[in-house]
Amino acid sequence: MLDAQTIATVKSTLPAVAACGPKLTAHFYDRMLSHHPELKNVFNMNNQRNGAQREALFNAICAYGANLENLAVLLPAVEKIAQKHTSLNIQPEQYAIVGEHLLATIKELLNPGEEVLAAWGRAYGVLAQVFIQREEAIYQESEQQVGGWRGTRAFRISAIEQQSAVIKSITLTPVDGGAVATFQPGQYVTVHLHPAAFEHQQIRQYSLTHSSNGQDYRIAVKREAQGTVSGYLHQHAKVGDEVQLAAPHGDFFMQIDPATPVALISAGVGQTPMLAMLHTLADQHHAAPVSWLHATENGEQHAFSEEVTTTGKRLNDFVQQIWYREPTEQDVDRFNAQGLMDVTLMSARLQDKNTHYYLCGPLGFMQFVGTQLRDAGVEADRIHYEVFGPHKVL
Numbered sequence: 001m002l003d004a005q006t007i008a009t010v011k012s013t014l015p016a017v018a019a020c021g022p023k024l025t026a027h028f029y030d031r032m033l034s035h036h037p038e039l040k041n042v043f044n045m046n047n048q049r050n051g052a053q054r055e056a057l058f059n060a061i062c063a064y065g066a067n068l069e070n071l072a073v074l075l076p077a078v079e080k081i082a083q084k085h086t087s088l089n090i091q092p093e094q095y096a097i098v099g100e101h102l103l104a105t106i107k108e109l110l111n112p113g114e115e116v117l118a119a120w121g122r123a124y125g126v127l128a129q130v131f132i133q134r135e136e137a138i139y140q141e142s143e144q145q146v147g148g149w150r151g152t153r154a155f156r157i158s159a160i161e162q163q164s165a166v167i168k169s170i171t172l173t174p175v176d177g178g179a180v181a182t183f184q185p186g187q188y189v190t191v192h193l194h195p196a197a198f199e200h201q202q203i204r205q206y207s208l209t210h211s212s213n214g215q216d217y218r219i220a221v222k223r224e225a226q227g228t229v230s231g232y233l234h235q236h237a238k239v240g241d242e243v244q245l246a247a248p249h250g251d252f253f254m255q256i257d258p259a260t261p262v263a264l265i266s267a268g269v270g271q272t273p274m275l276a277m278l279h280t281l282a283d284q285h286h287a288a289p290v291s292w293l294h295a296t297e298n299g300e301q302h303a304f305s306e307e308v309t310t311t312g313k314r315l316n317d318f319v320q321q322i323w324y325r326e327p328t329e330q331d332v333d334r335f336n337a338q339g340l341m342d343v344t345l346m347s348a349r350l351q352d353k354n355t356h357y358y359l360c361g362p363l364g365f366m367q368f369v370g371t372q373l374r375d376a377g378v379e380a381d382r383i384h385y386e387v388f389g390p391h392k393v394l
Helices: 004-020 023-035 037-041 045-049 052-066 071-087 092-110 114-144 228-235 268-283 305-312 343-350 363-375
Strands: 152-162 167-174 188-193 202-207 217-222 242-249 262-267 290-296 318-324 356-360 383-386
Touching (some): 004 092, 023 037, 023 052, 052 071, 052 114, 071 114, 071 188, 071 202, 114 242, 167 228, 188 217, 188 228, 202 228, 217 228, 262 343, 268 290, 268 305, 268 356, 305 318, 318 343, 343 363, 363 383
Parallel strands (some): 262 356, 290 318, 356 383
Antiparallel strands (some): 167 217
16 A cells, blocks of 8 residues: 555646656657567557557556555556456566656656655556556466466467458467367457567457357457558468467456347447357347447448358347448448448337447447447446557547
């Protein structure tokens, strides 16, 4: 626990830290990565270049400093970050490196004096221990379950399927032939890649797209125009190639009772965690209504269409609604509505006050749909969402 003087000192200097904006975390990352270039094998350098990671860290620092007396409110954010950290195989000694360069950054940009730096150091130390302890618990949970492991494990690509013009699914099977850890529908696995063409190791999280089977994992990868890893997986990966995987992680997953209606809402490749949820509901013969709402550009980019329809037929009460933003002449009968998703078209279906809503897609899409749901009277605790990349609040 932090003493009252430390809390007061940190909070009194928080406005000056906040006034630096993402400049603070930009300086921090530049400083740390110049002293420890080996960490470029851990951080997503694309998120460094576009500023997303720097913004996320800045927001986290401000949130922590503002809630030193009530850290419980930060626990959901801590869990999300700890899940991501364990997927990256972050180790306790790396927290010391982060702390050193964070304090050096505050000193170099603000020069607040040794008393203030000491207070921020104590505050950081408490937060680091929270993460270290939670992450060790996650590592142990992953390692001790049947088919589980700590760190990374070798997998072989056993199948690649073209699901749309921009999305491929990839099935991964363990090289050692053993079982694989179970997962909750909505969680992800993490691919660690370092082919000869890459200057640094690249690490990416991909949602699992089927129900847990103890034998293999299937992911789906959208080809991004400037995507280092997605480009490699689309253009160069082939059946038989080996990759390293971290065990399944993630705090976004479906846990409901059989009587709960479910709405799975997605856009583009955001449907990937929803697929695992849909397959799981079908495997469980879920009796309550299940609604599938999906938006994409057109039929060429509409992935897993037949799979969703076939899986939905296994459910007692399943309805899907598809939006195409710019349908082509070939898309007749493939979609239900044109333009942006309007959940009011499903208002009769979704009016049950017990329905839980699971969202995934671009941030703007989820904010747009989230506003519609809130305007329709849906309470926040029934809206669950996943954001790809550095976390942002819906």
